[in-house]
Amino acid sequence: xxxxxxxxxxxxxxxxxxxxxxxxxxxxxxxxxxxxxxxxxxxxxxxxxxxxxxxxxxxxxxxxxxxxxxxxxxxxxxxxxxxxxxxxxxxxxxxxxxxxxxxxxxxxxxxxxxxxxxxxxxxxxxxxxxxxxxxxxxxxxxxxxxxxxxxxxxxxxxxxxxxxxxxxxxxxxxxxx
Numbered sequence: 001x002x003x004x005x006x007x008x009x010x011x012x013x014x015x016x017x018x019x020x021x022x023x024x025x026x027x028x029x030x031x032x033x034x035x036x037x038x039x040x041x042x043x044x045x046x047x048x049x050x051x052x053x054x055x056x057x058x059x060x061x062x063x064x065x066x067x068x069x070x071x072x073x074x075x076x077x078x079x080x081x082x083x084x085x086x087x088x089x090x091x092x093x094x095x096x097x098x099x100x101x102x103x104x105x106x107x108x109x110x111x112x113x114x115x116x117x118x119x120x121x122x123x124x125x126x127x128x129x130x131x132x133x134x135x136x137x138x139x140x141x142x143x144x145x146x147x148x149x150x151x152x153x154x155x156x157x158x159x160x161x162x163x164x165x166x167x168x169x170x171x172x173x174x175x176x177x
Contacts, residue, residue: 005075006073006074007077007111007174008070008111008112009026009078009079009110009113009170011078011079011081011155012116013117013118013137014116014133014138019080019116022166023036023078023079023080026076026078030078030170032073032075032078033072034078034080035077036080037081038061042057042058042061043058055090056098059100062081062086066079079110083101083108084101084145086098087101088141092137112153113152114152114155115141115142115145115152115153115155117138117156118134118137119158120162122134
């Protein structure tokens, strides 16, 4: 398949809302590839606090990984993070806009977005910074999707119900007549 026939689906949402597990499960369901969140790899080997430049570097590498994986994909490529998440992260931490993220969102919209609702229990891990703020970030992501008129569906539910919610949204978006 050529790059133009692969539909890129971004899974976005607050931390600890099941994005990684959902991305992997969807890739298995549709027998295709997925791109994990590069920020986890980058930050876990960083021996200092991250800087503004690190956030930009992370998303540039995420974009490169996505470009490499698209030729290995079949029908869909699932991406476990993208520029909207980068924008929100950057603006939340540094309290200022980033032209890099704004430009990337406008220039490279995804074919579809799955916005994960924060209805899963929040799980602490060394890279998570925002316990108790799931709905706050969920609304921020939703507002950006709507502001840019990007196609999305909200995914909710526990376990297999969450996967089935996502599958239904994908099928309705790509296969509804």
